[in-house]
Amino acid sequence: MTNALLTGANASTEVPLKRRLRRAERTRQVKALALVAPLLVFLLFTFAGPIAGMLWRAVDDREVRQVLPQTIAALANWDGKDLPNEGAYAALASDILAARAAGTIAIAAKRLNYALNGFRTILTSTARNLKAVPEPGTAKETLAKINPAWRERATWTTIKDAGGPMTGFYLLAALDLTRNADGAIVAAPADQAIYRDIFVRTFLISLGVTALCLILGFPVAYLLATLPPGRSNLLMIFVLLPFWTSLLVRTCAWIVLLQSKGVVNDSLHWLGIIDEPLRLIYNRFGVCVAMTHVLLPFMILPLYSSMKAISPAYMRAAASLGAPPLTAFLRIYLPQTLPGIGAGSLLVFILALGYYITPALVGGAADQMISYFIALYTTETANWGLASALGAVLLLATLLLALVYGKLVQGQQVTGGMKN
């Protein structure tokens, strides 16, 4: 075994210590790896694999290439300045006839329609009306007669751009960008440029909810950590009870509480504080309230565990040395809770980023977060490319934030287990 590793004719019989040490080290590493291998394989299949698949879908663009192969080949040498030559028209005609027979026209039509609204009609109507292969040399006029769009340069650049096999189209769209007819990246038309705003909205709501959770959760966690065990356990049950209740139930309970004839408005009305019901739901306020309530335990539990570890002797020592309560709190207690604050905030923030059902049920049309749109494009319109691109942008932004956060608190064990 050891000899096998030795090379050279006059190899010494004595293996250097350094190498033996390395070998022992390596054996240990291999054994450790073998122990975690099942979990690693499991994660690879159920977590990393699907995520890679999602990222791949954001750039995958083979639909048009599969349906109109000859056309894409014919357009490869087209400079995009004037209309393509007769050969490209003939290739398109024969592709359309073949695709119609195979029933695949709609797949290309759908993809091209994303880039140029109305393309679905152009392609399906052409397929319907093209009866046979045009005579050589007449493909151009035949197609143009069926649909004048075939005389437009933009129609052809759209096909060429969608030729794949990979595209930045979806990722650009997720950032409100598009390519113009000359291939330059420009801002998307104003009435379609919505995703940047929605990302900003998602981050702002998550940030607000995180801040609210911290403000509300900190005193509760402090109480939990300092009360005698009996009462602290009772309080802990109050924290955990909602934690164990279904998310949907809690969201609907807020609808009952906050609607215009709900518990809160009726009570205020009965007390004579308001005449007209306040709008507490189907707006940003409702979203923040419901999400804060749902996510509060995720803030309280890490805070509680970090506070539990702080010895009360520190505060007593600070007081005996003459520190007023506020100073003692700010300089002695607060710094020791930072790991808990960090872990809780990161947990709440990242969970909030992906929230879907709560804003969907208690938010208005202007309060939907990015996950609503990812779900919409995944299930309703089946635009998986855009859904994946939005998911990829969200994932990237979240990772970046976590990294920045990790850099900010360098050296402190506050990343909730996320090492940088």
Next chain:
Amino acid sequence: MLKRKIGKIALGFAAALGASAALATVGEARDLTVVSWGGAYQDAQKKVYFEPFKKASGAPMNDESWDGGVGVLRAKVQGGAATWDVVQVESDELAVGCEEGLFEKLDYSRIGGEAAYIPPSVNPCGVGAILYDFVLGYDKDKLKEAPGGWADFFDTKKIPGKRALRQGPKTTLEIALMADGVAPKDVYKVLATDEGVDRAFRKLDTIKGDIVWWKAGAQPPQLLASGEVAMTSVYNGRIDTANKNEKKNFGMVWDGALFTLDSWVILKGSPNKDAAYKFLDFAGKAENQSKLSENIAYGTSNKDAAGRLAPAVLKDLPTAPDNIKNAVEINVGFWLENIDRLTERFNKWAAK
């Protein structure tokens, strides 16, 4: 020692993988699974289709529910482990799924022939199950006078209070145009122009602050019942169910209603195709369909089903002559072409 343990773990892992593969193959010899929309509707279907079919055929079947979305069907079929056989889909899911080859082409000779069904319900990939409407719904206990139609829906002076509409451009833009005086039959002609889309959004602007947006069909009756809104767009069957089961006193305005069809499809590659056809044949018979309309106020696809109904039942159905007179069919082709663009535009408008 450790090596042997690792070997054991690997063995265990291999065994687990083998077991899951075995389970997957067991899953192929499964019972017929029919998927519908859940709620009161699926309860009615259980009563008049699923249970009687099980009795009549002697074959086992399961029913599940789903929330729609062609993406879900695509994942089922392309994932290669479709656990569903017969699914009830909306018209746009039918069109896209048919184009993408997600459904079996139907052999109408096995379900009573094309002539047995009303023309809009006959499709190469599916057969109509129900015809239903988006109507204007209101609470008769709160509004003494029935609203005149969509124009009143947008008139907050005449009828104060909030309104609810379905979130997104579909149905919302059509309703806005009808409120602005466009005749039901011209709605899509107008909406196909940029000017028409602008006009719809301008109309929506007039009551923007008073709109609550609903996302699921169960929400509008709840919004009416809680007094959150004075009027809402709503599926007609939901109003009927609320009146029957919750003893509500809700009313509907049929004028300018938007109607659409849901269809039964058989998922591509279903291992239970024969049983699926037997079920579709059973659910397509007039005597069974008329029982559905007696339980829930939806029109059905068999030509002879309406004739078997009592006039009292028929008058509340979308297919009653008076109710369909001024209704407009939701244009699937238009929305397939424009849904992405108008969804973006709608959200831009909503965020303003």
